[in-house]
Amino acid sequence: MEIEHMQPYFFGDIGCWVERTEVHKAASLGQASQLQHLIQSGASVNLVAVDSITPLHEACLRGQAQCVQLLLDAGAQVDARNVDGSTPLCDACSAGSLECVKILLEHGAKANPALTSRTASPLHEACVGGNSDCVELLIAMGACLEAYDLYYGTPLHVACVNEHTNCVKVLLNAGAKVNAARLHETPLHHAAKNMRVDMIEVLVEFGANIHARDHHDKKPVDYTTPGSPSAACLKFYETTPMSLQQLSRLAVRNKLGTRALKVIGQLDVPKLIIGYLCYQ
Template structure:
């Protein structure tokens, strides 16, 4: 029995040694394959030296290739840390409660300077001279610099020479996170081709690259990231998904279409239209606040709840009415009309003079809003609420003020009755009715330029 047990132990040890040897061999082969695939370096990276030479800095900042060939001949190293002269002044603590003004020095490298400025030939020379591709004395790598400044050729060069596509900066950002402009699209493509993490998170907000692209209204980036498998419903530390991030971003008139396209893509990829942030605001709240009518229509068509309240007790209708005076060129009347046709709550009649005061620059918004009521008690307060600056809309406001002495028309009362019967189904039922188009439009609160 003892002999048998001993033989069994020897057999187990033998099998273990074989497994270990096999494991070590596999590791060796994998590492060899990685080395074989990696681009060849012309020299081994040496410890970086600090350089304050103005001649070297001038050649780097101007992209003077000929000068750099003289400054970095074959056999030399370009593994330097540049300490620029000057910089911005800032207060620095000197101890014992004392502060002094001193120049803020931001350390950089020749790679950072050339990569960020698109000097691809100079960058190639530095890489051939053995510059450390992942050196980050100022907290970011040269790859961050090239991506942030939308330099695709330099980005590709750095990646070919082994730059870490997932390097994390001092601020907790990966290179994909700094691809935040339309011009950085090619950089983002190269990063993903070289293994950038599509769902990598920032350290401060837990944003993914898709959050960044959505927040900046970048349809091409969003399309690219979704094709690479980006998680469409990931929430950041504020509870925002990429869809929430896109809707919550303030948008200029010329940017509305870009953000609409982004939201279209995200919803097509399965984005949740009901996700709320920490303040219980959903994408519809945010799209109303930023006055993007196309996105509001899209969200409502995708099932967004028109009367959801945030923590402050405000519905989407409150959000749009608050900003009409700032965004009247964004067609806020379209949003008010869409909300009402989907069954939105109306403004308390006693608050209408206040709404009139803040929204009078947009007569169409006032028209849509007032046409949701069968009866209005117009007083002198209403007249006082309209700013003299909107005199060009005099005819419209005179039609509003005339309601103080004239009841609403029978036609309007019939409209109100039918809309009340349909409740929140106006947008669904009215288009299907066998009625002339102008009557359907009237029921859907189309603008006429006057109140009757």
């Protein structure tokens, strides 16, 4: 195998560490023919470069689906960890490559790898980039909606911080806890800070507590600019009681939790009611 520096400079439990190999380069650049040639010539697909980056990490970071398939077929470790603890699935979600995510999951990638103090889950990574298709697929594969990142909180927090309303809708409809808190800070606090009226409305419709106070003893409205649309929206919700219809929907959804969409779809009630309960 052709390697820039043939002598490894460290040998540990996870294998031989080398400088970036030709396999890494081909995987990163999407050079499928070159990668296939290297593999057929006996090149290892599991050598790790600096920061424990494998060729599979490189391919996933850049959404090179064909190379991802070749590497996995050649025996690449699907849940290999880099120095930050991220798996290739985390990288594929970060890149927003639905095709890579599908391939990895088909090859047994863990939707819920163990988290460390430096690691975000694949679902967190998908929410950072607003990749709602990846979010939907991960949830369908059992991704934990309440996976907790020390810096950001839950995936719902991350989606709100990064202003991705589509991801917020997907998470909430799947049963994510709308009032999950990190240092008493809820997703609604983040939506208010970002002055996102659309996101505020979605969160409140799913039962967000407009009176929740964070570690600074501030409510969401306290983070808005007086007289702004977001401030007016929150003030309206503070002074206007929810309708019985809305309260009933929240009661049903809270009772069913993450089973809501599946169970509601099986109810023998008019489609209009089903659509309402499913926020359609």
